[in-house]
Amino acid sequence: MMKIFLLFLCLLWTLVSSEIVPTPHYRTPKNIAFSSHGGGSSHHIWVMEILKEMNHRGHNVSFFSRGDQLRFANGYPVKTRQVGGTTDFLRHPLILDLLSTHPDHTVISMGAMEACMMNYPTEFFELQNLFQSEKIDLVICDSFAISCIDTAIVSKIPVMITSTFGLFADDDATYINNKLYSEASPTTQDESMWARIYRDYISVPRIMRTLSKRLAHVHAFQRQLGLTPTFDASTDRYNHVPKMVNNVFGIEVARRHSPLVHMIGPIIKASYPSLDAISSEFLNRHKKVAYIAFGQHASPSDKDVKMLMQTLLRLLDEGHIDGILWARLDVQQLPPSMEISSHPDILLMDWAPQFAILEHPSTAFFLTHGGVGSLHEALFNAVRLFVYPFFGDQPTNARAIERVGVGKYMDLSNPTFDDSFYKTFYQKLAQVASDPNHTLQTNVDRYSAYVQVAASNAVKRSADLMEESLFASDDQGRLYYRNDVGYEIHWLKRNNLDVYAVFAVLAMALYKLVNLGLLEWKRHFLTGQKVKVT
Incomplete structure (x- = not known):
């Protein structure tokens, strides 16, 4: 009986001394x-x-x-x-x-x-x-x-x-x-x-x-x-x-x-479409695929498309990449001499499951217009970037990507599409494709960790x-x-301009006093010299 009583007391003490869990009570439907x-x-x-x-x-x-x-x-x-x-x-x-x-x-x-x-x-x-x-x-x-x-x-x-x-x-x-x-x-x-x-x-x-x-x-x-x-x-x-x-x-x-x-x-969607059978087969058959997509609004010109495809084909021939996957390419923009429809290492898609493509280990790099959504998805999946910007925030994003060391960009503020322009584009794109010292990928892997952490509860x-x-x-x-x-403080005081003004006045006054002292000393000195000569 005593044991039961003691057990009852212990239970009662536990209930009385239990912790209180804070419960928010602000929320009502709005x-x-x-x-x-x-x-x-x-x-x-x-x-x-x-x-x-x-x-x-x-x-x-x-x-x-x-x-x-x-x-x-x-x-x-x-x-x-x-x-x-x-x-x-x-x-x-x-x-x-x-x-x-x-x-x-x-x-x-x-x-x-x-x-x-x-x-x-x-x-x-x-x-x-x-x-x-x-x-x-x-x-x-x-x-x-x-x-x-x-x-x-x-x-x-x-x-x-x-x-x-x-x-x-x-x-x-x-x-x-x-x-x-x-x-x-x-x-x-x-x-x-x-x-x-x-x-x-x-x-x-x-x-x-x-x-x-x-x-x-x-x-x-x-x-x-x-x-x-x-x-x-x-x-x-x-x-x-x-x-x-x-x-x-x-x-x-x-x-x-x-x-x-x-x-x-970055806010990443809760779910994305998976790879379809065609893109899955293509990516599984290759190891170093260049993925190209320019979003909903950016529309590359015929000159853009020619330079892009010509350079990508060169990288393919040289072994920097072994596949090209391009979303929403209008083949009518390609020169007649550039026949790619039956090329076994090129896949053109009207619509592409972008996040799934970027997540696939065969995707070597992403050639993008530089919209933030595309950048976030690529960096979340630790994919190297090459930004080919058009308008809006894209040129700024492009420069930021190179500045942070996770990719390169092409300056298109004055595109000439001459031999020198082609050469510059090839050199930059080849650097991203091959990444000889793994410098870019190392930076991307580190930055991807930050992006994933930031996205986890965004x-x-x-x-x-x-x-x-x-x-x-x-x-x-x-x-x-x-x-x-x-905002509640006058702009003069907020920026300490009143203090700086005082110091400026004191500096000017000191400068004036020093000048007056020097003039007085100079006059006294010269007067003393004249007296000696006489």
């Missing part, structure tokens, strides 16, 4: 809307992965975009509505004709900003009505969807901006080129002083003036709303807005970050950030506690 103007899979799929997690947590999710972009919600628990018309902004005539070229960085940036902003007033009212009727509690806006960001701000709904690169003012540094209209180089390290002066004080202001004239009706409408006129997300007007950047350090140049800018990438971390904005924002829709305290 309504979330994601809106974009287009841009393809790199602007949408990773956000859909986060929204799927948000739906799993009990929230209702909607997607408002151009008609041809709504397909990116297929397979996700997301309600869709068309906003802003039927067509991706990249299909606008201002941009479409440039996609098969290697356009000047500023030209295509101007076209993109104008195409996104010209229907701003109509889109504003469409979104405002939707936000009200759907009782939206949090708005997620693609960085090109300025009408979405401003509608949320005016409606005082918490808003977050999504992007694949850190183009924001509160993510800036004087030595970083992170604007849509900046140069292709990620930093100013190799830029001359005169080049920077010309760009920042002549070229860019001229672009801004031109855009302001073309979008005068938009700026007038923004002023009516009580907003400072703007046409891109890099303005400091959005410094108080949380941002999520689906990228990794290395591709995105490392620097100090704002408390409101979150480097959340979706959940991003969903946590969305819920922070949902439940912690104030009545103005802002995360006030994350605002940089520097």
